Amino acid sequence: MRSKKIFAIGAVALSLLLGACSSSTDNASESETTEEAAFPTEDLTLNISWWGEQEAPGAQKWLEESMALYSKEHPNVTIKHVLQTTDGLIPSFEAAAAAQSGPDIQYFWGGIYSQQPGWDGHIAPISDYLSEDELSHYINAKVESGFQGKVWTAPWYVNPSFPLLVRKDILADNGLAVPTNWDELMKVCDALSAKKITTIAGGVKDGWFGGWIYSILGAQSVQSQADVINAVVGTTKFTDPEHATWWTKLEESKNRKCWNDDINSLELYQAQQKFVDGKAAMTITAGPDAPNFVKKAGGDEKVTIMAMPAWSDGPLAGKMGTTSQTLGITKWSKYPQVAADFIKFTHTTERLNAWYAATGSMPADDRFDISQVQSASTKALFESALNGAPYLENFIPAQLDADAVFKNVQLVLKGSVKAADAAADMQAVMERLRKSDRKLVDNFTAWAK
Amino acid sequence: MKLASSKSVAADVHIRQRPTLAGRSSREALFWIAPAALVILFIFGYSVVSVLIQSFRYDGDWVGFENFAIVITDPLFLTALKHNGLLLLAVPVLIVLAFTLAITLFETRAGMRFYRSAIFLPYVLPIPVVAVVFGQIYQLHGALNIFLKSVGLDSLAKDWLGDPQIALGTMSSVIIWKEVGFGVILMLAHIISLPNETYEAARIDGAGFWRTHLSITRPAILNTIIFYGVIEAITMVSWVFNYVYVMSNGLGGPGNATMVSELYIYRSAFQNKAPELAAAAAVFLFIATLVLMIAFFRIQRRSIAGTFNR
Numbered sequence: 229m230r231s232k233k234i235f236a237i238g239a240v241a242l243s244l245l246l247g248a249c250s251s252s253t254d255n256a257s258e259s260e261t262t263e264e265a266a267f268p269t270e271d272l273t274l275n276i277s278w279w280g281e282q283e284a285p286g287a288q289k290w291l292e293e294s295m296a297l298y299s300k301e302h303p304n305v306t307i308k309h310v311l312q313t314t315d316g317l318i319p320s321f322e323a324a325a326a327a328q329s330g331p332d333i334q335y336f337w338g339g340i341y342s343q344q345p346g347w348d349g350h351i352a353p354i355s356d357y358l359s360e361d362e363l364s365h366y367i368n369a370k371v372e373s374g375f376q377g378k379v380w381t382a383p384w385y386v387n388p389s390f391p392l393l394v395r396k397d398i399l400a401d402n403g404l405a406v407p408t409n410w411d412e413l414m415k416v417c418d419a420l421s422a423k424k425i426t427t428i429a430g431g432v433k434d435g436w437f438g439g440w441i442y443s444i445l446g447a448q449s450v451q452s453q454a455d456v457i458n459a460v461v462g463t464t465k466f467t468d469p470e471h472a473t474w475w476t477k478l479e480e481s482k483n484r485k486c487w488n489d490d491i492n493s494l495e496l497y498q499a500q501q502k503f504v505d506g507k508a509a510m511t512i513t514a515g516p517d518a519p520n521f522v523k524k525a526g527g528d529e530k531v532t533i534m535a536m537p538a539w540s541d542g543p544l545a546g547k548m549g550t551t552s553q554t555l556g557i558t559k560w561s562k563y564p565q566v567a568a569d570f571i572k573f574t575h576t577t578e579r580l581n582a583w584y585a586a587t588g589s590m591p592a593d594d595r596f597d598i599s600q601v602q603s604a605s606t607k608a609l610f611e612s613a614l615n616g617a618p619y620l621e622n623f624i625p626a627q628l629d630a631d632a633v634f635k636n637v638q639l640v641l642k643g644s645v646k647a648a649d650a651a652a653d654m655q656a657v658m659e660r661l662r663k664s665d666r667k668l669v670d671n672f673t674a675w676a677k
Numbered sequence: 678m679k680l681a682s683s684k685s686v687a688a689d690v691h692i693r694q695r696p697t698l699a700g701r702s703s704r705e706a707l708f709w710i711a712p713a714a715l716v717i718l719f720i721f722g723y724s725v726v727s728v729l730i731q732s733f734r735y736d737g738d739w740v741g742f743e744n745f746a747i748v749i750t751d752p753l754f755l756t757a758l759k760h761n762g763l764l765l766l767a768v769p770v771l772i773v774l775a776f777t778l779a780i781t782l783f784e785t786r787a788g789m790r791f792y793r794s795a796i797f798l799p800y801v802l803p804i805p806v807v808a809v810v811f812g813q814i815y816q817l818h819g820a821l822n823i824f825l826k827s828v829g830l831d832s833l834a835k836d837w838l839g840d841p842q843i844a845l846g847t848m849s850s851v852i853i854w855k856e857v858g859f860g861v862i863l864m865l866a867h868i869i870s871l872p873n874e875t876y877e878a879a880r881i882d883g884a885g886f887w888r889t890h891l892s893i894t895r896p897a898i899l900n901t902i903i904f905y906g907v908i909e910a911i912t913m914v915s916w917v918f919n920y921v922y923v924m925s926n927g928l929g930g931p932g933n934a935t936m937v938s939e940l941y942i943y944r945s946a947f948q949n950k951a952p953e954l955a956a957a958a959a960v961f962l963f964i965a966t967l968v969l970m971i972a973f974f975r976i977q978r979r980s981i982a983g984t985f986n987r
Contacts, residue, residue, distance in 0.1 A: 315927045319947035326952070348950060433839065434926035490817035492839030492931050627949045630928065631753065638931040644841050645932075664747050664954060666735065 269304060272563055274570060276309040277324070277331035279317045280553060282497075283514035284385060286586035293582065298573050305566060314436065318626075324558070325350040332561035333571070336381050338372040338551040339622020346380035347671045351556040353378040357568030365575070367592040367614070368552035372622060375675055382571045383552030383592030385583065388515030388613035390440045391548060392537075393522065397530045398425070398509040406532060410477065410539030414484050420509055421485035428486050429508035431499030438637030439621040439629050440512060444536040445474040446620050448545035453618040457676045460624055461669050462662060465655050466632075472651035477539050478640050479647040492642050512536075515548075515613060516589030519606045523588075533605045535612065548609070550616030552592040625661055625668060632657040725963070732956035744957035754958060756933050757941040760845055761965075764913040764937070767849045771909050772902060774853065775860025780890045782861065783868045793865065800858035808923030811851045812838065838924060841934035848935050852920055856912065860905045867898040899980055907973035915939060915966050938962050 276295075280287045288311060295307040310331070312320055317335065324330025325348065334351070336342040345351045355363060355378045363369050366383040373380045394406050402420060407413040417427045430437050449470045450456060458464045459471050466472060481487065488499060488508065503511035504524045513521050522531045538546035557567045573579065580591040581600065590596065590610045601607045621629055636650035645653070662668055732744055748754050778796060782789050799807065814820045815837035822834035837847040871894070879889045895902070918939035921929055927944075929936030938958060946955035 319943075322947045322950060344950065433930070435928045435930065490836070490839065493816040493819070493836055495926065630944070630948065634928060635930060635932050639841065642836075642840065642931060660751065664751070664951065665949075 267302070267569070268563060268566060271304050271306070272566065273306045273308060274333060274561075274563060274567055275331045276307065276333040276335075276555075277312060277317075277320065278309060278333075278335035278555075279312045279314065280335065280385070280516075281311055282314060283387070284516035284587040284589045285520060286588070287385075290583055290586035293586075294570075294574055294579055297579075298570055301573075302566075305570075307570065314434070321345070321350075328560045330558065330560070332558055332563060332567045334556050334558055335384075336554045336556050337622065338368060338383070338387075338554055339619065340624065340626055341622065342373045342381040342554050342556060343375060343671070343675060344626065345556065346375060346378075347667070350559055351380055352559055352561075352564055353380055354382045354555075354557060354568060354571070355379040357557065357565055358382065358572060362572060362575070365594050366552070367594055368550060369592075371618065372551060373554060376677065381554035381556035382568075382575075383554050384574070385516060385553055385587070386590040386592045386610075386613050387551050387553055387619075388518070388590075388609050388616060389549035389551050389619045390444055390512050391515055391518050391533045391609060392428075392444075392510055392512055392535065393503060393518060393525070394510050394532050394534060395503065395506070395508075395525060395530060396532055397526065398506065406534070407537050409537045413486070413537045414480065416509070417481065417484040417486035426488040426502060426508040427510055428481075429488050429499045429502040429511040430491050431494035431496040432491055432634070432638050432641060433493060434495045435630060435634035435638070437496045437499075437512070438634040441478060441637055442474070442629075442633045443549055443620040444512070445477050445539070446471070447547075447549060447617050448536075448538060448540045448542050449473050450620070451543060453620065453623040454676060456620055456623045457672055460628070460658065461672050461676075462659075466658055467651045467655045471654075472648070473540075475636070475640065475647035475650045478637065478650075482641050482643060487641060492638055515609065516587060518609055519588040519603060522603070522605055528603055528605050531605065533609050544617040547615075547617040548612040549619040550613040551619035551622055554592075625665065625672075627661055627665070628654070628658055631661075728956045728959050728963075731953055732960050735953050740953075744953045745960070748954055748957045748961065753933060753936060754938070754941055754961075757929070757936045757938040758961075760935065760937050761914050761917075763845060764849055764852070764917060765910060767853055768906055768909045768913060771853055771857055771860055772906050774857050775864055775905065776890075776895070776902065778857065778861045779864035779868060780886075780894060782865055783894075784886065793862065796861050797858040799855045800862075802855070804855070804919035805923045807851065807855055808920050812924050815847055839931055841930075841932040844925075844931060844934040848917075848920055848924060851924070852913075852917060856909060860909070863901050863905050864898055867901045868894055871897050900977060903973065903976055903980060907969060907976075910969050911966055914969065915962055918943065 276291070278291070288309075291309060295309065299305055299307060312335070318341075321330070321334055324334075325345070334345075336345065336351075342351075346353065353375075354373075363379055363382070367386055369379050369383050373383070396406060399406060399416065402423060402425070404416050404419055405412075407416050413427075420427045430441075432438050451470075455464070455470060459466050459468070464471070488494070488502060491499065500511050500513055500521070502508040504521065506525075511521070518533055522528065522533065525531045535546055535548040555571055557564045557571075561567055574583075575591075575593050575595070577595065580593050580596045583589070583591040584596065584600070588606065590613060594614075598607060598610055601610060621633070624633075632654040636645060636653055639645040640647065640650050733739060733741065735744065782792055782796075785792065816822075817836045817839060819837075821837065825831065825834045835843055838844050875893055875897075876889060879893055884892070915938070917937055921935050921937050921940050922943070925931075925935050927940070927948075929940045929944075939962070942955045942958045942962065945951045945958060
């Protein structure tokens with residue numbers, strides 16, 4: 229009887245062991261199949277819908293070169309691309325998603341912009357097609373695109389978010405030093421506005437700059453992105469000091485005449501030209517484009533790149549934000565494995581170096597050798613992005629960004645609303661959003677885990 | 678023979694039952710327009726029905742009037758409706774302006790062709806082009822303010838599109854500039870077709886410019902004026918998207934100063950990923966447009982009846 233029992237236990241154990249082995253073998257082979265599935269041999273076309281030339285000039289040239297090189301390696305693969313406008317990127321993808329037809333590879337900004345299409349079922353997780361080892365090199369992949377063990381999209385290039393570009397020459401001409409904290413920045417604003425010189429050039433007509441300002445000022449009083457997600461799901465409020473104080477800082481900067489007087493009637497890119505033209509001492513720009521701005525404005529001798537001066541002693545204050553712009557594979561793509569293979573191809577050493585050579589910005593891959601960067605300011609920018617703070621705008625719903633942040637930044641900078649009213653409106657919009665987007669709380673809660 | 682007689686009976690019956698000319702022609706008309714009508718009915722009918730169904734659903738589930746309740750209590754949607762309502766104030770301005778220009782052109786005669794083209798030109802320009810150009814002109818340091826400052830009118834120089842207090846008014850000025858040409862051409866075409874004897878008789882009786890046109894031209898072209906008014910009212914309620922989208926970069930800003938219902942629908946559907954809310958808002962907009970159209974047909978019918986009674 230006992231021997232029978234031992235035999236039975238042994239048999240069960242053996243079968244479990246075999247089962248485990250076979251299962252692990254299956255998993256292994258499955259992982260191989262996903263990444264190294266039999267490459268299609270028939271003629272096929274991949275379509276890419278993207279954005280990025282606007283903030284990383286040279287990206288199109290690099291992309292077309294990459295497409296040609298890939299097609300040379302895989303003659304049966306033809307790749308086409310469509311460059312979207314800033315305002316058209318999301319709507320065009322939404323239209324494609326509604327039709328379940330369109331690009332195979334879609335460009336997404338990081339954080340919520342790559343999470344939402346995943347939650348909506350419009351993209352396949354890139355982690356289903358690329359190995360964990362490969363993805364571990366992609367900068368910000370897990371922080372921004374990770375969701376419950378999966379990774380939605382593949383980081384393409386890093387966007388240090390967002391550096392303050394300071395013209396040392398203009399400050400020196402006016403007997404001023406580069407400000408190292410908020411109070412010093414306000415004093416610079418006082419001094420330059422008295423001489424009718426714009427301190428910081430910006431444009432909020434198109435809204436986007438409002439989100440940047442929120443991220444670089446608002447991050448200074450929170451501990452991490454988790455604080456922001458808490459306010460989104462309703463655990464805390466956007467009127468709490470940690471989320472609301474930055475509005476008073478924005479209002480202060482308006483009252484101290486830090487900005488160009490036409491900030492409300494200009495788009496961001498129009499306003500930044502004032503900096504290049506020497507009509508403004510500072511501007512804020514997209515990280516990938518910062519090195520180009522430095523060049524245009526006279527190089528490292530005249531310009532320095534820095535994080536927004538700190539107004540608090542929070543852990544993220546004075547740190548550069550970091551986010552990665554990403555590529556995702558659409559759910560309706562017939563050739564997801566080919567799309568993933570192309571994305572992987574863009575992360576080869578040769579392509580990473582070519583990206584830097586073409587755009588002067590940083591590819592989102594820690595295998596990129598920073599030592600090849602010659603400019604001191606660019607090198608400092610890249611290093612700060614590697615150890616950067618989370619980029620807050622990417623952790624709030626896009627609708628909250630547009631309906632509350634963009635709107636109230638415009639109104640505060642116009643002097644139409646006070647800081648406290650702006651914070652209250654942001655909270656009101658958030659509460660309303662929790663009712664209208666009936667999956668929002670669940671999605672954000674799951675994301676936070 | 679039998680066959681012949683039955684044929685002749687049938688012919689006789691046919692002759693006796695022959696419908697009136699009006700009845701036959703209306704049946705014939707229906708027959709000829711049926712294919713086009715069916716296509717139009719399918720395209721519009723399908724869209725309307727699918728939007729209606731979508732407005733009652735969320736994520737595939739039937740949710741009754743929940744989406745309507747969310748939309749109608751959304752301060753942003755109410756703001757958008759208010760702005761559409763405010764834009765309706767531009768309609769009387771358009772009518773007065775178009776009428777005045779039309780009668781002036783009618784009286785001018787010399788160079789009428791040139792002036793007519795010049796006034797009509799804005800109407801045929803693509804809205805995005807117009808909006809981009811005016812977006813530049815209306816900047817704080819744009820052409821308009823430079824001009825105003827150069828002639829000593831500094832106090833009139835404003836942040837035309839950047840100030841939430843005046844942005845909607847600024848936008849409506851662009852809409853008026855573009856839309857007035859349509860009204861001028863419509864009214865002028867009608868005025869030219871009026872019998873000249875009436876005007877000659879009025880002149881002999883000593884009627885002046887305004888008396889002539891307010892007492893003769895205005896009632897004579899009333900139907901055209903009403904038609905133009907309704908078309909423009911519908912434009913203000915549901916056809917200003919392009920202006921707002923281009924001039925405010927798709928935001929309806931500054932703040933929500935230029936938000937209109939179409940932009941609200943577009944943003945709900947394509948930016949906020951809430952097609953069901955967009956559908957509910959579209960149903961509201963559809964009803965508003967329908968009310969305007971019914972009002973137009975009623976006014977038109979009354980006006981025609983009035984003309985015949987007179």
